[in-house]
Amino acid sequence: MRIILTKFLFLIILLENNFAQTSIEEVYSLANKLFENKNYFDAITEYKRVNYFDTKKEYSFDTNYKIGLCYKYGGFYENSIQYFYDALKYSKNFDNTFEIKTQIIRVNILRKTIDRAFQLCNELEKDVLFQSKTDEINYWKGWCYIFNDDWNNAELTFAKTYLGKDIYLLAKKVNKEKLSVTFAKVISYILPGSGQIYAGKYISGLLSLAWNLVAGYFTINSFLEQRAFDGIIVGELVWLRFYKGNVENSENFTIDKNLSITNNAMKFLQEEYRGLKP
Amino acid sequence: MLKNKLFIICFFVALNLLAQVNNDIYSLENRVNFANHLYKETDYLRAIDEYKIILQNVENDTIRFRFANSFLKLNRFDEASENFKTLFFTSLSNEAKLFYFKSNFLKNDFKLFRKLVENKVYLPEKFYNEVNKLNSISYFLDNEILPQQGILLNPFEDSLQTKLYLFYQLKKNPPSKNPIQAAIFSSLIPGAGKIYTGELSDGIISFIATTVSLYLSINNFQNNHQFRGWVFAGISSLFYAGNIYGSYISAKKFNDESKNKVQNEIESFFKQRNYFLPQIEF
Known part of the structure; x- marks a missing residue:
């Protein structure tokens, strides 16, 4: 009987092992x-x-x-x-809470709800609990500015934190390279074509200058020869069109140039930057 | 004595085994609970995976219904209708048939849907009227010729008849402008065709542009400026011809927009009311 009992127990143990449960x-x-x-x-x-x-x-x-x-x-x-x-x-502790809150900021940056990301950064900044985390907060705030295409403030914000030296240098470089749209427009009003040259479009700028000179000459000449109607028509339909086009082109070329600069910077951040990313 | 011991051991071991089965997260019962949780959480994609494993081990009408409905919620209509079909001869037959029709209706292949209704093979007895309503709605949603008003509106309640009659009339005769008429108007008075199609400012600008260039042309000819006269005559002709063509296009655009507006209004009306389908959940 004892042998049977031993065998039975052995079988039960075997069964128990085979009935492996999966735990949490x-x-x-x-x-x-x-x-x-x-x-x-x-x-x-x-x-x-x-x-x-x-x-x-x-x-x-x-x-x-x-x-x-x-x-x-x-x-x-x-x-x-x-x-x-x-x-x-x-959340189990202070670090957990901070990690989650920064993750929420990072997701807001990624989904481009930048206003909300700024709001959350400011809330963290004001919170006395996170006073020791100013560097991290400024780091993510800098990223918010980058995604908001505000490289000037990005540079200033990254300057406040020891975390993003590389990204600070990048923001500084982008700021230096970016062109002023207003400046391009103003110089185009003064000398047609100059705004386009400023944006790096030399041929377009020179052509624009030439068209404006020719159209301007015909317009002024018509008025000098007392052909007021011709002057108005040429001035309105030709010269004004070239002049307006020159200012618009200056604006568009400068915007395109800036876009290309920021796109290159974003590409660098996406592919080569080794620091923390959103 | 030994027998008693053996019995006690057996009893506790069996109890232990039973407890283990319940503790096993991947046990069938736990899978069902978890799948239902995912379903309620509207995570249908994962609920499908769980239900699939469950249905490989056990056939259950409610689970099959939820499995099929998960496909429906994810707009995977073919898989949904196939799974609803397997429930036609179960206790959920009526509901499954209704949802089978719903799946086919939501596919937007209304011709096929109407063929299914005409065949009458799978029509649910309990929800016969609901399927008829879907059939009527399908005519409102596609571009087929509308059947007689009575046939189309009969499945709906009295309270909806006025609204649906209005939709019927709008669908049949949407507000329209005749493109030929618009072109003729513009050929008689430049810009008139545009004004006829509701584009007032365009009409006025066309009128001014055509008449001013015509005046300049005449004026230049009168003053022996032949070249300028011809230039303005050319410009004037371009404005005139462009305005006629523009009026024709404008009328066509008006008709398209009006048709789209009516269609969008009808679609959102039915969609907001879930196509008059009952809410069924298990």
Whole structure:
């Protein structure tokens, strides 16, 4: 009988092992593996599973935070922010709270709701709890200015933080290279074509100057020869058109040039910049 | 004594095993709960994955319905209708048939949808009128010739008849302007065609441009400025011909815009009311 009992117990132990259960820890570790392998869709499923079965809410901060990150990496910014706010409810300490809040700012930068990102930065700045985090706050504020195409303020803000020396130098370079649209327009009013030359479009600028000189000559000549009607028609239909076109071109070329400068800077930030990005 | 011991051991082991099965996050029961949670959270894409695994192990009408409905919510109409079809001979037959028609209706292939309704094979007894309503709405939403007013409006309640009658009239005869008429108006008085199509400022500008250039042409000819006379005559002719063509196009544009406006109004009316379909959830 004892032999039977021993065999029976052995069988039970075997059965127990075969009836392997999957615990929350295991699912959580699986989710982390999926996350590390950048399989964000499945990672979200598993994190959500952990969230659902974790009745004690032990994993809630981590799972919501990771779901937020997965959605962020997948470009689902609305969902991402929703889960970051959920994670905030289970924040365990001061650093957790700050990390989540900066993540929300970063997602706002990415989805280009810059006003909201500024608002959140200012809230963090005013919060006495985060007084020691001024450098980080200024760093993300600088990024807000970049996405707002305000490189001047970006440069000034990055200058206040030790975190973004490279990005500060980049902002400074962009600021130096960018052209003034108003200046281009003003010099075009004074000397047609000069605004286009200022924007680097030399041939266009010289052609514009030539057209304006010719049209201006015919207009003035008509008036001098007392052919007022011809003068008005040529002036109105030809000269004014060239003159106006010259100012508009100066403005457009300068804007295009600035766009090309900022696009190159953004490309550098996207592909080569090694610091923290939104 | 030993037998008693054996029984007690067996009892606790069985209890333990049962508890383990319940604790297993990937157990069927837990999967169902989790899938339903995802479904309620409107994360249909993940709910589909979970339901798929569940349905590989067990067939359940409610789960199949939710599975199919998840496809419908994601606008994957073919997969939705295929899955609703599998429920035709179950306790959810009527609901599944209604949702089968809904899936086919939302595909926007209204010809095919009407063929399905005409065949009458899958019509749900309980929701016969709802499918008829969808059938009528399908005529409002596509560009086929409208059937008789009575046939189209009968499935709807009395309170909706006035509104639907208005839509019927608008759909049949949307506000329009005759392009030929607009062109003729502009050929008689430059700009008149544009004013006829509702473009007042364009009409006035066309009138001024044509008449001023015509006046300049005549004036130059009278003063023996032949070259300038011809230049302005050319400009005047261009304005005149352009204005006639512009009026014709303007009338066509008016007709297109008016048709689109009517269509958008009708579409949003039905969409806001969920195409008069009942809310069914399991």
